[in-house]
Amino acid sequence: MKKKTGFLEVYNGKLFIHPDVSDYSNKRVLRVDFMNDYDNSLNIARDYINSIGVDEWYTSSTIDFAEEYDVDKSMLDSFLDSVL
Numbered sequence: 001m002k003k004k005t006g007f008l009e010v011y012n013g014k015l016f017i018h019p020d021v022s023d024y025s026n027k028r029v030l031r032v033d034f035m036n037d038y039d040n041s042l043n044i045a046r047d048y049i050n051s052i053g054v055d056e057w058y059t060s061s062t063i064d065f066a067e068e069y070d071v072d073k074s075m076l077d078s079f080l081d082s083v084l
Contacts, residue, residue: 004053009060013070015079017045019052034079035071045083057084
């Protein structure tokens with residue numbers, strides 16, 4: 001079975017979760033505004049990630065420089081640790 005690889009990036013204060021970087025026909029991308037609603041976003045992201053069956057993740061360089069994209073880095077790290 002082929003592994004599915006998701007992709008994470010941040011932009012304009014939001015986290016974007018792409019289901020599989022090798023499958024561009026699948027346009028379902030979740031945009032999560034955890035900076036404004038952490039707990040609810042955590043539940044939404046968990047449900048979404050469980051539904052798309054991703055095995056591993058790639059991350060954009062925006063994840064490493066989250067503050068430049070209006071996302072608090074420590075909050076992002078905590079969020080990703082909780083979801084993934």
